[in-house]
Amino acid sequence: xxxxxxxxxxxxxxxxxxxxxxxxxxxxxxxxxxxxxxxxxxxxxxxxxxxxxxxxxxxxxxxxxxxxxxxxxxxxxxxxxxxxxxxxxxxxxxxxxxxxxxxxxxxxxxxx
Numbered sequence: 001x002x003x004x005x006x007x008x009x010x011x012x013x014x015x016x017x018x019x020x021x022x023x024x025x026x027x028x029x030x031x032x033x034x035x036x037x038x039x040x041x042x043x044x045x046x047x048x049x050x051x052x053x054x055x056x057x058x059x060x061x062x063x064x065x066x067x068x069x070x071x072x073x074x075x076x077x078x079x080x081x082x083x084x085x086x087x088x089x090x091x092x093x094x095x096x097x098x099x100x101x102x103x104x105x106x107x108x109x110x111x112x
Contacts (some may be wrong), residue, residue: 006101011041011069015080034079042068044082062108070094070102080106
């Protein structure tokens with residue numbers, strides 16, 4: 001099945017790209033914090049009704065696809081934020097092999 005070409009005019013949502021890093025805490029250890037890397041433009045696409053429930057989780061994990069303008073800093077395990085929505089990046093690939101866009105498979109982050 002051939003994929004529709006990406007329309008760059010649809011990439012109207014600004015996302016904050018963040019990376020998880022370790023910061024020293026007051027007790028000689030480290031705590032994990034999200035640090036800002038860049039702003040990127042993209043669009044959230046629905047990927048169907050798949051909402052797997054992980055063991056022990058009361059809420060379903062909602063999978064989505066986010067198409068971004070290509071940026072070499074985007075990597076798996078990073079976080080994308082748009083407004084109040086937070087997404088953890090699972091996979092990143094170039095959907096049409098042109099180097100213009102990235103397709104990220106993400107999961108909605110549920111606040112702890």
